[in-house]
Amino acid sequence: MSHLLDTSAWLAHLFGEPGVEEVSRIFEDAQSEVFVSVLSLPEMYGRLKALDRQDQWPLVRDTYAELFARVLPVDESIAAAAIDFRSRAQPRLPTIDALIAATARVHGLILVHRDPHLAAISSENLAQVSLPGKQA
Template sequence: MTAYLLDTNVVSELIKATPSPTVAAWLMGEPETWLSVLTIGELRRGAHLLRRRDETRAARLDEWITQLAASYGDRILPVDARVTHAWAALPATRTLPVIDALIAATARVHGLTVATRNVSDFADTSVSVVDPF
């Protein structure tokens, strides 16, 4: 069975007022899913930036992120020495944002498929990618 590393754009879809029914159905199919600590970081950064405009929404987002992290528990993968070695070895065919490259390296190390809306971002990484949108 394929296991998936969820990119931030897939996770973010879950908190939208009207999430994509396609993504919701895909996740309801109960695939084995994992998160990168970087995804949690990107979500926290979004909440921090939102706080400047809307404290109430930022507090709700923070609470949701806390619940998400608790529900994933040990299925939140770190950026460790193995991941940094895989990151360094990624093909250098084009410049890839560091967070995307580290997510690709995390997927490679753990034998996961990246689930993302931005399939083209991972095109030259040689990791398996699926678009649940």
């Protein structure tokens, strides 16, 4: 099985937050390929910058070099799938999250995340692993 990490799952792994064990298992599984959406790159950098840790971006690139080699682009088929997700979403599904989820669906990947609004997408429409939420 192959997986697409949502930015939230990638952050959980990077910062050792809830869900880190599951993401580590996915990385360690020789039968699994792990991908990210191109949209997760600026999201990850933005999170580091918000924490005043943007100087760690080169280290993140080095640490996750294999993941950076498996970055999936967004195209028209992904945009169409994102529109479908957003049209069904109750409550609102943010555009970037819809595009990342759509990337997983179009490529036949299991989405790994810890976002409650992504968990609201039916398992009939998206294979997913929902990680425990970040604790306050």
